[in-house]
Structures are given as C-alpha cells and as structure tokens.
Amino acid sequence: MVRVRFAPSPTGFLHIGNVRTALFNFLYAKKEGGKFILRIEDTDVERSKQEYHDALMEDLLWMGIRWDEGPEVGGAYGPYLASERFSIYQQYTNELIQQGKAYHCYVTEEEIGEMKQLARAEKRPPRFDNRGRDFTKAEIERRKAQGIRSTVRFKIENPNLEIHDLIRGKVSFNLDEMLGDFIILRQDGSPTFHLAVCVDDGLMQVTHVIRGEDHLSNTPKHILLLEAMGFKPPQYGHLSLIHGEGGEPLSKRLESVSVREFRRRGILPHALANYIALLGWSPGTNQEIFQWEELQKAFDLAQVNKHASTYDSKKLDWVNGQHLRLLSDEDFAKHALAYLKEQKVLRFDETLVHKILPVFKDNIERFDQLPERLEILRDDFAYENKSLIQTAEAKEAFQAALSLLPHLRGNGEALFDEFVNQLKPKVKVKGKSLFMPLRMALTGKKHGPELKRIFPVLGLDLVKKRLERALNA
RNA sequence: GUCCCCAUCGUCUAGCCUGGUCAGGACAAGAGCCUUUCGAGCUCUCGGCAGGGGUUCAAAUCCCCUUGGGGACGCCA
Secondary structure (H helix, E strand, O other), X not given: OOEEEEOOOOOOOOEHHHHHHHHHHHHHHHHHOOEEEXXXXXXXXXXXXXXHHHHHHHHHHHHOOOOOEEOOOEOOOOOOEHHHOHHHHHHHHHHHHHOOOEEEEOOOHHHHHHHHHHHHHOOOOOXXXXXXXXOOHHHHHHHHHOOOOOEEEEOOOOOEEEEEEOOOXXXXXXXXXXXXXXXXXXXXXXXXXXXXHHHHHHHOOOOEEEEEHHHHHHHHHHHHHHHHOOOOOOEEEEEOOXXXXXXXXXXXOOHHHEHHHHHHOOOOXXXXXXXXXXXXXXXXXXXXXXOHHHHHHHOOHHHEOOOOEEOOHHHHHHHHHHHHHHOOHHHHHHHXXXXXXXXXXXXXXXXXXXXXXXXXXXXXXXXXHHHHXXXXXXXXXXXXXXXXXXXXXXXXXXXXXXXXXXXXXXXXHHHHHHHHHHHHHHOOOOOHHHHXXXXXXXXXXXXXXXXXXXXXXXXXXXXXXXXXXXHOO
C-alpha cells in the first residue's frame, strides 16, 4: 500500500511551489490507490502560527486536495501535529543514545561559528567536526558547571551513500565532505525537523516521500537516521524548484504566487491544479487541458522532469480561460456568483447577475474581470463616448426603437432579432452607425458581449429606461 | 569555498533511457480570417538543442570538459 504525505510547516502561506508538492503527492496516492497523509511539521514553535495552519488546510481543501489521514480527519497513526508528538521524539532519542548512535553534545554555538569560519577560510567544507564526541567526563562536567546545556547529536559513521531517487535516478553523496554529526534534539529538548520527519515517516509507514529539491541533500541524513532507529527508509523523489516570473526563487514571502492570491484573482481551483501539474510534469502527449478527475488518471511520476521551471501567469490565465469555457452556463454562473460573493464584489441584484453571467463565459480569463464587466448593469453608468448617442440619427433611432418596444413578443436571442428586423426599416442609419450608438445607449461602453445576448437579459423594461436616458443625454 | 542537482524556442514542454523521422505541441508575440464592437474562436508566421571536445557511417540523444543556473552546508523547515 502506497502511503505518501505532505508535511508543511505552518510558517507562511502556501505558494505555487508548496502546493505543487502537495498536489503531486496527492495525485500519486490517487493513481496508486494509496493514502495521502497531511502532517503539520510545527517543530519550530517560534515561527509556527495557528493562522498559517488554518490557512494551509483551507487552501488545500479549496484546491480539492483532501487528506485520508491528518488533522480534522484523524487516522490510525496520529497525532498528526509534530508539536503533539514531542514525547515520542524524546523516546526515540533516548534509545539512540543508549545504543551509542547519538550523544549529548556540549559544544556551544560560538565554538561552531568559529569552527565554520575557519573552515571556510581554509577552503574546507564547513561541516561540524564532531569534536563533541570526544569530550572527557571532566570536560563535560566543567561545561555543565558553566551553565552550558547539551544538544543531542546523531553520529555519522558512513563515509559514502548512494540513493536511488524516483525522479533523479542515482545520486551519490560524499558524506565525509558534507556531513558532520547533526543535531536531533535542541538545547530546550525540542526536536529538529530531521528527527521529527524521520520518526514520523517511520511510524506512519510512509512508503514514498515526494518533496522539493531543497531536501535532496538532507536525504542522506534521513536515511541514516531512519535506519538507526530500525525503520525501512521510504523511497525518495525530489521535485525541482519553481521560480517566480522574474526568475527569482520562490520564498514564503512571495504573496503574488500564493494560493490565496490566485483565489482572489478568480482562478478556478482545478485550473490552478491543471496549470501547476504542467509545471514539471507532462503527459507525454499534446494534451494540456485536464479536468480534475482526468488529471488523477493521467498523472505519472515517471513523467516528472528534473529541471527547474518558471511560473508564467499568462499561461495560467489561458488554462483558466479554457476551464471556464468547459463549464456549462449554469456551472459558470454558479462559480462566478460564488466568487463575487466571497470577494464581496457583488454589487447588483443577484437574480439579474445570475442571468447575465453566462454572457461573459467566452470572454473572460479570470473572475476578477467580472466586476468591471458587470458595470453594464448599473442604471446610472457613465457613457464611455457620449457623442455617439448625441447625433440626430442616433436620437431618431432611439425614438423608433422605443416606439416598437411594446410590440415585441419574442424570447431570448430571438427577441433581439425581432427588434432589429423591425427597427431597420424605420431608420436611415445602418450597420456600425446604428449598432454602436445602440450599444452605447444600452451598456455605456464601446465594447462588450454581443447585443443579442445582453438585450434579453436586460429585459424590455430596462431597455426602455436606457433608451429614454440616452435620448436626454 | 565544499558537496549535490540541473541545462531543447522569451516561457511551459515532447523527443534522450533503447543514437537515424525538416527537433513536435502550448503560452506569449506578430499577421490574417471570422464576429456589424471587444474578446473568444480559427489559420499562418517568428523563434530553440548553452559552448567545446570526443565515440559513431550517423549525436538534442552516449562520454568528458567548460560555462551558466539552482540547492545544501542552521539548535529553519
């Protein structure tokens, strides 16, 4: 049984990079019929915030990424918050110490700082030199007396390690050069990320770890730690990183690529997922637009590529537009209305808005373009070009239109056809010089959706009001 | 600095493993068609194997070097 997990730390909002990791884990679990676990890695009590914790779950759910085990839903391997598992980490640490695989280390931060500076100056790798291993009893007593408190370090004994990465293939490390004994328990007794992640992955029987490439060089640590604690290490796959539009690496501070920002801009969750999946993964065919269920079937870890990619908002917008067009009129209206309400930008009668919304379906790429378009519902809109409706010909046309309004019987788009057919013989102007003034009188804008679609939605009463208003403008 | 990863149009990518099809698609850009408007849609154009060495009859594909980019080197995750 495949068991994967997404283990974010609640220290910022989810952005395109994090959420892709979550998505790939989720998709992989779905594809393999496995379980997707959400685990909150809040070992850094200082920086972890409840606000981020809540936000991250909300964002995941909004995306359609649901976890089989984790906070709220529970599961057989809980608790799923690292902060509630401190005693477990303590227990594993004690065992490692008893077995001589870890030790209390009384080296101070100042000493380590000096050591690394020196190493750098001498062009040696700045790794911990394991000096804490060999302190005599007397030395330790002396340091304790000075008030120095110990950390617990895990002993690195292996000079080399080779892993088989699910995405990168064979990767070998020269541990002698890069890795010294590392801290698993801080002075204050709290676990470091390395300890927590290994104990949790081990205990939760995680089979595949799909994470960002920034963890690639942590992998030897994790494998060694896992093995020392008697766990069989999972298989690892490291996803290359995503860069922002300017080519800069993504950080937690980049609000412009946060899930919340996309939501605010009116991107459909499944369109976002579709776009993000395409960043680093390809189906191997020319298909680019995937419905949510389709994506779950098509995803394949073997087709994930190794190189970093750059986020492109234009393509995201395009993907979103494609998803909008795939929606039925009713679904489009439903989603759009929900968006307008959620973002608190619904300024007109809900029934009327609901009726007119489908008119824009083929026109927009994002929902945040809607409020501006909906301005045509405003009765006191300003005319984008007033001179268009002030000519004698225009006024004559409006008069004629008004006079035939009461005789119209049609419905839907046929209503407009009927209107046009009756209007044409009564006026001198035709073509553009008839329709532009009409559009201006009815919507206040030079451009917009087709009049035959707007006309029936406005209804004869509103059309009448607007023609009368144009006449007096 | 040390270790590790990566490298195809401006961007996302297919092709690479198992050398041989004008290096294919998409976004963007430009042009046109269509639509009595804009957009959407349709058609076309522009544009790329980072560089250098090998191996081979043949290299985007295999090997090496260089260059460039990224990551790690935390009592952050």
